[in-house]
Amino acid sequence: MKKDILIGVVCVALLAALPSLVASKYWLGQIVLLFIWVGVVTQWNLVLGYAGVFSLAQMLVFSIGGYTSAMMSTHLGASAWQGLLSGGIVAMVGGAAIGVATLRLSGSYVALLTLGLASVVQSLITVDTTCISFEGDVCRTFTGGASGLSRLPGFGFTELLGYKGAILGSYYLALALMALGSLFVLLTINSPLGHAFRALRDNPAAATARGINLTKYQILVFSMSAFFTGVFGAFYAGYYRAFGPSSLDLPTLLFLMSALIVGGLGRFWGPLLGVALLMGFDEFVKDFSEYRMIGVGLFTVLCVIAFPEGVAGLLAKLKRRVAL
C-alpha cells in the first residue's frame, strides 16, 4: 500500500506538471475526460472488482449525481460547487437503494436488474414532457426530457481565470477529484472493510459464517462507491455545463466496463491503465473514420484474450517473474 501511495503521488505530480508542457486545449480537454472516467471506473472497481457484485448501475449512479447538480442549478439556482457535494450525497442514497434492491440476487441477475433499472430511468426521462415552470415562453420540464438540461452555471473558472485559463481550473479540479477518489478506494481496500468485501466476493458462505453481515456490507459498498461516482457526475455537469439522458446510453457503460476488464478487475491500477489504453487507442485510430469502431472492437477482444487478468494483472505477473 505504501508503494501504491508513492506511485500515486509521483503520477499526480507528473500530471499536475503536464499543462506546462501541453498547451493544446483539445488535449487538456481529453485528459479531463480521462480523469472523469478513471474516477468513475475506480469507484466501480470497488463494487465489481473487490466486492464482486456484478452491478451495471455505475452510469445510473453517475447520472443521479449529474442530474442532481443540473436540476438544482436549473430549478433552485444552486451553483456547480454546491451541486458537487449534493450530487455525491444524493447518489450515495441512490446507491444504497440499488444495493438493497439487488441484495437477494446473484451474478448475472444483478447485472441485468441494474441494467434494466438504468434503461427504465433513461426511458422515463426521455418521455418527460410535462412543463413545471416557464422561462419566458420556453417550457421547462423537471428533468429536461430527451434533450437534457443545458446552460448550467459551471464552476466559474472563466470569470476567475479568464477564457484561456478556464480549462486549467477544470483540469486541476478533475485531477484533485480523481486523486481523492482513488485515495479513498486505496484506503478502503486496505482496511478491515476491504477485507470483508473480498471475503464476501470469494466465499459468501464462509464469510457470513464468520459473522460478516452481507446486508450491511453490500449496502455499505454500494453507497461508498456511489458518493464519488455522484461527485464525478456533478463535475461532468458543471464542466460541460449540460447534462442529458445520453449519459445512460449503453455504449458509454460498455466502454467503461471494457476499460475495467482490460485494465484489470479488482486491481487498484486497473482502471487507470484500462481507461488510458482504450482512450489512447481510440485517439490513435481517430483518422480512420468508418473503420475506427471496427478497430476499437477488435482491439478490446484482443486485449481480453491476451490479458485475461487485465494489464495490471500482467504487470503483477511480470514483476513476480523478475523478482524470482
Place this chain on the structure above:
Amino acid sequence: MNLDSILQILISSLTLGGIYAVSAIGIALLWGVMGMLNMAHGTTMAVGAYSTVLAVSALGIPWVLSLPIAIVAGALLGWLLFHFMVRWMLDAATFETNVVVATVGIAIAVKSLLIVLFTANPMRQPFMLEGGFYISKTFVPAQTLVVMIVSLSLMAIVTLVLNRTMMGRAIRATSQNAQAAALMGIPARKVFLHVLMISSAMAAVSGVLVSSVENASPTTGEVALLKVFIICVVAGLGYIPGTILVAFGMALVEVTIQYAIEAKWAYPILVSLALVILVFKPSGLFGVAKVARS
C-alpha cells in the same frame, strides 16, 4: 375494448412473442451450458437479417429459400466466434466477466462492419409474404402467419434436437453438471461449439423475423436484445420451456400496453414489471434457487 381489438392484440403478441422466444432460447441455451452472456447476440440478429437481403438481391434466391442462408450465416458466425475467441478464453478463471466484454467488442466491430458494407440506412427485408386476410373485421397480415410458422417450427426442432439426439443429450448433460458430463466422456469443448452455433443460428433467424416486421438495419436486434435478456432473467436463466412462456407473456403485456395506454409507456412499464418480479423472485419465475454455476 371490443372483441376485434382483443383479437388484434392476440395476433400481434403471438408474432412478437414468437420472435422474442426464438432469440431468448438461444441466449438461455448458451447461458445454461456455458455460463456465457453473449452481448453479440443482437448483432448476430442483424447479420441474419442482412444475409437474406444479400441472398435475395445478389444471388437471386427466391425469398422462401433464403431462410436456410440465414441459418448457415448465423451458425458460421458462431463457429468463428468459438474458434477465434471463446476457445482461447475458456481457461481463464474470470471467463464469465471477460466473455461479456469480449462479445461487446465483437458487437461493436461487426455492427461497424455492417455499416461500412450496407450503410446505416434501413433496407427492406425480402423474407416477407405480402397481403393478408380478415378474421371477422380484423386485418391479419400474412407475414404474421409466416413469423408464427417459422418460430414455432424452430422451437419444435430445437426441442427435438435437445431431447432426441446424441448431441442434444450431451448438451443437456453438460448444462446439468459439467464436471460429471466430462467424466462420462462428453467432450465439453465440442458441446460448447455446438451450442454457440445453434444459439447464433437462432439469433440469425430471429433477426430475419424482426426485420420483416420492421426493416433490416445495423441496429436490428439492439432494442430487442435487452428485452430478450429480461425475458431470460425473469424466466430464470437457462430454463427453456419457462423462457418460451415468459416470451409470449411479455409480448402480450407489451402489446396490451401499446393498445390500451400509449406506446411510449410500454418499455418502462415492461422493465419495471420485470424488476419487481426479480426483487421478489430472485431466481426468476421458473429458476431454481441454485442455478448459478460455481
